[in-house]
Amino acid sequence: MRETIRFRLNGRDTTLETDGTRRLLWVLRNDLGLTGTKFGCGIMRCGACTVLVNGNPVRTCRTPLSSIQGADVLTIEGLANGDDLHPLQEEFADRGAFQCGYCTSGMILEAYSLLQRNPHPTREQIVSGMDRNLCRCGAHKRIVEAIEAAAARL
Amino acid sequence: MNRNDLGPMAVDRRDFLKFTGGGIAVFVALKDSTLITEAMEQQRGYPEDFNAYLRVAEDGRVTVLSGKIEMGQGVETSMAQMVAEDLRVSLDSIDMIMGDTDRCVWDAGTWGSLTTRVFGPALRAAAAKAREVLLELASERLGAPIAQLQVENGVVTVKGGQGRVSYGELAKGQKIEKTLDHEAVLRSVKEFTVMGTSPKRFDRIEKVTGQAHYAGDIRLPGMLHARLLRPPAHDATLKSVDTSAAEAVPGVTVVNQDGLVAVLHEDREVADRALGLIKADFDVPQPTVDDKTIWDRMLAAAPTGRTTHEAGNLSTGEGACKKVIESTYYDGYVAHAPMEPHTALASAQDDRITAWISTQSPFGDQGRIARALGLDPSKVRIITPYVGGGFGGKSSSGQAMEAARLSWILKKPVQVMWTREEEFFYDTFHSAAVVKVRSGVDGNGKVQLWDYNVYMAGTRGSEVLYDVPNAAVVSHSARDVHPFATGPWRAPGANTNTFARECQIDIMAADAGIDPMEFRLNNATDPRLRSVLEAVAKMADWKPGAAPSGRGLGVACGLDAGTYVAHVAEVTVDKSTGAVHVDRMWCAQEMGIVVNPVGAIMQMEGCITQGLGYALMEHIRFRGGDILDRNFNTYQIPRFSDLPEIETELVPNDDLTPQGGGEPAIVCIGAVIANAIYDACGSRVYTMPFTPESVLAGMKT
Numbered sequence: 001m002r003e004t005i006r007f008r009l010n011g012r013d014t015t016l017e018t019d020g021t022r023r024l025l026w027v028l029r030n031d032l033g034l035t036g037t038k039f040g041c042g043i044m045r046c047g048a049c050t051v052l053v054n055g056n057p058v059r060t061c062r063t064p065l066s067s068i069q070g071a072d073v074l075t076i077e078g079l080a081n082g083d084d085l086h087p088l089q090e091e092f093a094d095r096g097a098f099q100c101g102y103c104t105s106g107m108i109l110e111a112y113s114l115l116q117r118n119p120h121p122t123r124e125q126i127v128s129g130m131d132r133n134l135c136r137c138g139a140h141k142r143i144v145e146a147i148e149a150a151a152a153r154l
Numbered sequence: 155m156n157r158n159d160l161g162p163m164a165v166d167r168r169d170f171l172k173f174t175g176g177g178i179a180v181f182v183a184l185k186d187s188t189l190i191t192e193a194m195e196q197q198r199g200y201p202e203d204f205n206a207y208l209r210v211a212e213d214g215r216v217t218v219l220s221g222k223i224e225m226g227q228g229v230e231t232s233m234a235q236m237v238a239e240d241l242r243v244s245l246d247s248i249d250m251i252m253g254d255t256d257r258c259v260w261d262a263g264t265w266g267s268l269t270t271r272v273f274g275p276a277l278r279a280a281a282a283k284a285r286e287v288l289l290e291l292a293s294e295r296l297g298a299p300i301a302q303l304q305v306e307n308g309v310v311t312v313k314g315g316q317g318r319v320s321y322g323e324l325a326k327g328q329k330i331e332k333t334l335d336h337e338a339v340l341r342s343v344k345e346f347t348v349m350g351t352s353p354k355r356f357d358r359i360e361k362v363t364g365q366a367h368y369a370g371d372i373r374l375p376g377m378l379h380a381r382l383l384r385p386p387a388h389d390a391t392l393k394s395v396d397t398s399a400a401e402a403v404p405g406v407t408v409v410n411q412d413g414l415v416a417v418l419h420e421d422r423e424v425a426d427r428a429l430g431l432i433k434a435d436f437d438v439p440q441p442t443v444d445d446k447t448i449w450d451r452m453l454a455a456a457p458t459g460r461t462t463h464e465a466g467n468l469s470t471g472e473g474a475c476k477k478v479i480e481s482t483y484y485d486g487y488v489a490h491a492p493m494e495p496h497t498a499l500a501s502a503q504d505d506r507i508t509a510w511i512s513t514q515s516p517f518g519d520q521g522r523i524a525r526a527l528g529l530d531p532s533k534v535r536i537i538t539p540y541v542g543g544g545f546g547g548k549s550s551s552g553q554a555m556e557a558a559r560l561s562w563i564l565k566k567p568v569q570v571m572w573t574r575e576e577e578f579f580y581d582t583f584h585s586a587a588v589v590k591v592r593s594g595v596d597g598n599g600k601v602q603l604w605d606y607n608v609y610m611a612g613t614r615g616s617e618v619l620y621d622v623p624n625a626a627v628v629s630h631s632a633r634d635v636h637p638f639a640t641g642p643w644r645a646p647g648a649n650t651n652t653f654a655r656e657c658q659i660d661i662m663a664a665d666a667g668i669d670p671m672e673f674r675l676n677n678a679t680d681p682r683l684r685s686v687l688e689a690v691a692k693m694a695d696w697k698p699g700a701a702p703s704g705r706g707l708g709v710a711c712g713l714d715a716g717t718y719v720a721h722v723a724e725v726t727v728d729k730s731t732g733a734v735h736v737d738r739m740w741c742a743q744e745m746g747i748v749v750n751p752v753g754a755i756m757q758m759e760g761c762i763t764q765g766l767g768y769a770l771m772e773h774i775r776f777r778g779g780d781i782l783d784r785n786f787n788t789y790q791i792p793r794f795s796d797l798p799e800i801e802t803e804l805v806p807n808d809d810l811t812p813q814g815g816g817e818p819a820i821v822c823i824g825a826v827i828a829n830a831i832y833d834a835c836g837s838r839v840y841t842m843p844f845t846p847e848s849v850l851a852g853m854k855t
Contacts, residue, residue, distance in 0.1 A: 022421075022423055023423060026421070026422050026423055029370075029371075030373075030421065030422065033373070034364070035364070035367070035370070035371035035373075036363070036364015036365065037364070038368075038370075038493070038494070038542075039370065039495070039571065040493050040494075040495075040574065041574040041785055041786050042573055042574055042575075042785075043574070043785055043786070043787060045785065045786035045787055046493065046574075046786055048493055075364065076362075076363065076364035077363070077364045077365075079363075080363055085359075085362065085363070089362040089363060090362075092362045093354070093355075093358035093359060093361075093362045094354060094358070096355065096752060096753075096756050098226075098358075098361050098362070099226030099227065099228070099543075099756065099760060100225055100226030100492070100493065100494065100540070100541065100542045100543040101226065101357065101360075101361030101362075101366050101540060101542065102368065102492070102493040102494040102542030102543060103493045104361050104362060105364050108362060126794075127794045127795055127797075128794075128795065130794045131793050131794045131795050132793075133794075134493065134786060134791060134793065135493065136491055136492055136493050136543050136545070136764065136791060137226045137493075137543055137760050137764075138759055138760030138761065138762065138763025138764050138792070139756070139759075139760065140763055140792075140793075140794050140797050141759050141763075141797060141800050142756070142759070143794075144794065144797075
């Protein structure tokens, strides 16, 4: 069913005339050209498709577009301020907190949300906060270290 | 010799020059190397003497072209380091082009930890030769003998004198072609300024900003998303299919041709829904094997084997032992489960086709697609964007064949991105396997007998490794044992073989009442093996004690891709549930000269983490050709909460050229955890993964 969906996307007002049952993941990737959000499992079990909706991490592979009506959506493409990377991005980049990079967008946004809620998490809180995001390359150790380093700067 | 005589894969030098314009081209000679051998074996046509290629452009930038691909292992950066070192240019003047079959010379594929070990020396030789050529030109330009010249950051100057010219200026207007031999002088470890350091990775900004492109991120005008009809099981056959309801969906294209049943739409979700409207009837045979009975089938299918190592005499060895210990080890099927599923975009135009593929084997894909479409390979171009993890699983690219066939039929760009369920179903799993070992020690704690039979895992990692006077290693394999595809999985076979060997060593040590570290050192004279064992003992502050000591400490060591590794693990076993958590893991690795220490350590950490999966939780369940685990809801891979504290150390050995780094540190993980479990609670586990139930069962016996 076609409907008008209005939301803020990476700080910009966005309006789409489309079927509101479509999943946010494919709309971001195919209609809006934001391919930094990745398809991983399709059942909300890996976190590769994570974006922030009103600051909360959401698995876009199952999120109907109609549910973001009026919401504020942040994808990985909207995190840096121009060429100025967010401290999480800098720490991920410089500490090798990625290998293949496919899970990285979701990891960074999940961590961003974690730090919004808890600016100075313990290591245990980082581990439990990130536990639903999968990485197959085994960058976990450095992801935790990058989040700690970013938290110390924020 | 004209191009056709060279075979399909040969690339003419002039094509390279035409392609790249002016500048200095250097071809790498790889006589007698494994790359040549692989090329010959695969009948790809003699690749002349060229495998890699680098170019110094007029603006001074250096382009390195390699058939290798970047899937997270960091070779994009480490290969550039090698070139920067021997060419004497700054790292940021280098551009890498990888895995593009039109631009890079043939390569077998990115696997086996071969990039640095085998391709690296050739690349360095190319860079060194290019440096010599440029110095010759500089000598003429500056009127000074080569011996008086020095070069840094791509600028040649005269020692203690006037005169300065950059590589870019030298390259200007030149079209010089040089064929290399192996005699170019490489810089020594003592001279290194770029190799041996850990510069920031080339891919770091793209990958943290969402700008890195993977195969699924490429967009072409008019691109269609394809979903394909799949059988319910690998051995199922299609009896009938009715696509009429799918065809009725506006904008949907249906293809039903030569076994390929696909629905396509510009919106992937519409294609998803249309696929659900296809009515298909399959014949599914009764399953004859499952994940519980597969090992019996393997033992029955492979009665005789191939002896790969023999020493002394087994009955002599048996006579020298106080006791012979017989064990059987079992390993299940394990998925690769890269976060990026297999993806390809193919675009057919006129008589040519171009495909962007998540692949470890762009040239292999080129040949396969050419054969399937009846094209000359020169009409098929494969481009490899960043690959979202491979681990051996992206070596055969079924998805690319599907995209190519559909695009060829429709003459439109077609993207195939497998769902996670398809990814599991069509994965080329790590093979299930069985290892039977009979071994024993004499009164001095020396291993006297090693009678080793491996079924279906192959020989990688089956070296005895220790000094055993009476030994036989026999490898059994058979065709048509698996109900689905299997293939290389990070250090293929070595995980199984190292598990069996290092557990058996531990069992003998425990039986003899000897500390397992001491037992290993007492049976090993290989200095590289001893160096990693001694290093890891020091890192973990190992205190001697026979197992089971109750401490939960285990040790294991191994050899893979020319690199030695030793691990110590500390585990906690919940004695009421049998659940295991690895608390700490120490790893010492000796890999010869280290090109990029942080990069090497990241691979070690990745290996340890991925190894936790096959050791503790990963095991594909199946019934006949039906795969029961098809997504991350039932197939668990290691998470943050599974991670131990990881400590790594590189044991220096600058006398040896760089060895493999992507796989070695995974081979011991099964054994080191099994040995630590035994030390914690006295439960000896023989089947991977070590489920809580199996650990509990072992505690009761």
